[in-house]
Amino acid sequence: MYSVIVVRDIRKRYDGRAALDGVDLTVEAGTVHGLLGPNGAGKTTLVRILATLVRLDAGTATVAGHDVRRHPGRVRAAIGLVGQHAAVDELLSARQNLVMFGRLSHLGLAAARRRADVLLEQFGLADVGEKPANQFSGGMRRRLDLAAGMILTPKVLFLDEPTTGLDPHGRAEVWTAVRRLVAGGTTVLLTTQYLDEADQLADRVTVIDHGRVIADGTPADLKxxxxxxxxxxxxxxxAARLAVLGPVTVDGDRVSVAVHDRIAALTLAAALPDVEDITVRRPTLDEAFLKLVTA
Known part of the structure; x- marks a missing residue:
């Protein structure tokens, strides 16, 4: 495995304000890497720099082995970008949309049609390929968006809030499509406001706040x-009895402590008097995120 995205000490300022203030990021090939952070943290600026849409002020960044500043054309040839809002033409059919994107990507007509057929099958849209996009559900439209981003089989796909506004079924459809992309060898850099989405999809997560990386690791590491x-x-x-396990937190009638041996902890708690309820649970990524950004 090699690093398909390498960012070192990237800095970017807007009107004297630091949007990115020395960001480092490494994304391994064939993985989903989640990029999390509150609004205004710098996530979109970083993605735009990596997609060569915005120039960095300082630092270095390579995507698929190409420097974003010195070889932007090579970077663009290696990536796909799916933004927050659908880019497909609602009046065209799914197949017509994909053929159009193929032609815009300089494929010949025959090659664009062949690629459209492959993508319709890959994203589970072959049976609705002749229907206009305005008849699609949110999840189907988003899958068509993903297919459009894969016209040239990019090595790296940037997904910016891919399931915003979708119902649970639509989100599940998109998650399945993303997993198929990664299984096929595509690397995905995912920005999302849904922490459960990052937990479900991401192999590794980087949290940005105020233009700086404040945490990096697997979802399990962060939780x-x-x-x-x-x-x-x-x-x-x-609380006094449980203190042998580590630092204890008391909130009203609830006492909690981090544990590494579930069985031993449950055995200890079960022997305590005046206990009304006992639970051992893994913190959610939402809890870990809120703790990080409010620290």
Whole structure:
């Protein structure tokens, strides 16, 4: 495995404000890498720089082995970009849309038609290929968007908020399509506001806030250890007993502590008096994210 995106100390300012302030990022080939952060954190600016839509002020960045500043044309030939809003023509059929994108990408007519047929099959749209896009559900339209982004079989696909506004079924359709892309060898850099989406799809996650990387690791790394939670009327006593496991948090009648051995922790908690409920659970990525950006 090699690094298909390498970013070192990227900086970008707008009107004197630092949008990116020394960002480092490494994305391994054949993976989904989640890029998370609150609004205004710098995610979109970073994606635009990597897609050669915005010039960086300082630092270096390579995509598929090409420097974004010195060889932008080579970078653009190696990437696909799917933005937040559908780019397809609603009045054209799915097949017509894909043929049009193929022609815009300098494919000959015959090659564009062949590529459209392949993509319709790959994204589960072959049976509706002749229907206009305005008759598609949100999930189907988004899959057509993804197919359009894959016209030239890019090595790297940038997905910016790919499931915004979709219902659960539509989101699941898009997730399935993304997994198929990665299984076929495409590397995906995913920005999303849905933390469960990053948890489901991403092999690794980078969190940006105020133009800086504040965390990087697998979703499991960021979520951390399981937590034992005990509901009790004797919080002081229970907290003192559970302190042998590590630092304890007390919130009302709930006492919690990080645990690394679930069985041992449950055995200890079950022996405590005045216990009303016991739970061991893994923190969610939402909880980890909120803790990071409010720290």
């Amino acid at each position: 951390g250890a399981d937590r034992l939670e005990v509901v009790t009327s004797a919080t002081d006593m229970v």
